[in-house]
Amino acid sequence: MSLITQKQAARTNKKGQSPEQALHREWERIIKLKAGNERLEDDLKTFEKECLEVIGPVEEQAAEAILDQTRHLGTFLSRKSLAQWQRAELMGWIEENLNDLLANPFCDRQVLEEVLQHIVDMDNSRLSPEQRHAYQNNNEDGMNDGAQYAQEDSEDIDSESFEALEEELFEEFFHQQQEQQQEREQEQEGQQSLQAMLGKSSVNMIFRRLARLLHPDRELDADLKQLRGEQMGRATHARDSNDLFTLFSMYEEHVGESPLADLGDDKKVLKLLKSYSRTLREQRDDIINVTPIRAGFYQHFYDAKPEIRKRKLQEYCKKARDQAKREKEITHSIRSIATLKPHLEERYDMGMSQFAVESLLASY
Numbered sequence: 001m002s003l004i005t006q007k008q009a010a011r012t013n014k015k016g017q018s019p020e021q022a023l024h025r026e027w028e029r030i031i032k033l034k035a036g037n038e039r040l041e042d043d044l045k046t047f048e049k050e051c052l053e054v055i056g057p058v059e060e061q062a063a064e065a066i067l068d069q070t071r072h073l074g075t076f077l078s079r080k081s082l083a084q085w086q087r088a089e090l091m092g093w094i095e096e097n098l099n100d101l102l103a104n105p106f107c108d109r110q111v112l113e114e115v116l117q118h119i120v121d122m123d124n125s126r127l128s129p130e131q132r133h134a135y136q137n138n139n140e141d142g143m144n145d146g147a148q149y150a151q152e153d154s155e156d157i158d159s160e161s162f163e164a165l166e167e168e169l170f171e172e173f174f175h176q177q178q179e180q181q182q183e184r185e186q187e188q189e190g191q192q193s194l195q196a197m198l199g200k201s202s203v204n205m206i207f208r209r210l211a212r213l214l215h216p217d218r219e220l221d222a223d224l225k226q227l228r229g230e231q232m233g234r235a236t237h238a239r240d241s242n243d244l245f246t247l248f249s250m251y252e253e254h255v256g257e258s259p260l261a262d263l264g265d266d267k268k269v270l271k272l273l274k275s276y277s278r279t280l281r282e283q284r285d286d287i288i289n290v291t292p293i294r295a296g297f298y299q300h301f302y303d304a305k306p307e308i309r310k311r312k313l314q315e316y317c318k319k320a321r322d323q324a325k326r327e328k329e330i331t332h333s334i335r336s337i338a339t340l341k342p343h344l345e346e347r348y349d350m351g352m353s354q355f356a357v358e359s360l361l362a363s364y
Contacts, residue, residue: 023260026273027248033280034245041287044294044302051297051313058317059106062324067107069331070097071115077122081337089344089351094119105293206259207239210251244276 073094076082082090098116101107216229231250238246251259260269289295301312334340 020260022270023273026270026277027260030245030273030277030280033277033284037280037284037287040284044287044298047302047309048294048297050309051301054313054317055320056106058320058324059104060108062320062327063101063104063107065324065327065331066097066101067111067115069327070094070101071118072331072334073097074115074119074122076337076340077119079337085348086341086344089347090340091123092351093344093347203239206251207235207247210235210247210254213254244272 073090076090077087077094098112098119101112101115211232214228214232214235216225216232219225219228231254235247235250237243238250248259288298301309301316303309303312330343334343
């Protein structure tokens with residue numbers, strides 16, 4: 001599509017473009033953005049369906065494996081032979097699983113609720129009131145006095161440091177609020193300019209000229225009358241909804257010439273077109289992030305080339321199946337407290353190693 005106006009006297013801007021050239025260049029950008037958004041919407045609908053068909057069954061199997069494991073781990077919460085640090089590791093393991101399941105859209109929510117209730121029941125039945133109080137006071141590491149260390153650390157934070165931190169957080173929050181307010185004001189200003197431009201007689205003239213050609217009363221044939229009625233409705237909706245692209249495109253299609261030259265002030269028209277370009281770019285983000293699951297699919301698997309998308313999905317499914325298999329093997333290997341404890345020790349050691357690395361990095 002091209003909206004080429006008749007040649008006018010040569011006027012150029014700082015980039016060596018005449019106002020007419022700048023208008024048409026921006027319009028061509030709008031055409032590409034509009035077409036790109038439409039292609040992306042169609043492509044992502046197909047892509048999302050493809051992902052659901054390929055990933056859905058695999059994710060359901062993976063969620064089922066974690067559900068079974070979490071339910072099985074919960075049965076050991078009532079055992080009193082676990083040390084406090086072992087019980088803490090067990091609870092941490094269960095919480096990790098539950099967090100993963102809650103974030104998995106393919107997880108059976110009814111089964112998840114049943115598992116949650118099972119965990120609560122097992123946890124409530126395991127301790128006497130005295131033991132519950134002791135566990136709550138030291139639920140992270142029964143091998144050392146972690147609670148005392150935490151208290152000592154908190155005492156090191158004096159009131160001045162806390163006030164400085166509070167002030168820093170407030171300044172950051174206030175700055176974010178100012179930026180958001182500025183963005184809202186700029187968006188409102190652009191919308192007001194758009195409304196002002198659309199209210200000008202020149203734009204109304206474009207619509208009226210188009211309407212005269214599309215009016216159903218001009219046609220005698222019933223089929224053509226119906227077609228013109230649909231086209232007229234589309235043009236009216238484009239005007240009322242500020243859809244410049246549709247209105248201008250229909251004008252060129254049915255009138256046979258560009259409407260840009262009839263809009264008047266070139267600078268205001270260019271500003272209007274640029275505002276519309278920004279809107280189309282924002283719409284692209286909306287198309288991608290219309291739902292969390294589509295946004296996730298796009299981030300992890302999308303590619304313009306179908307073969308690359310297929311390969312990414314296959315690789316992910318293989319990893320998911322392998323992980324589900326490992327989780328099942330772990331679940332089947334835990335038949336008693338004796339077979340559970342090595343897993344808890346491994347988790348404890350990994351946690352301590354990670355803590356040591358983080359502490360070392362923080363010291364630099």
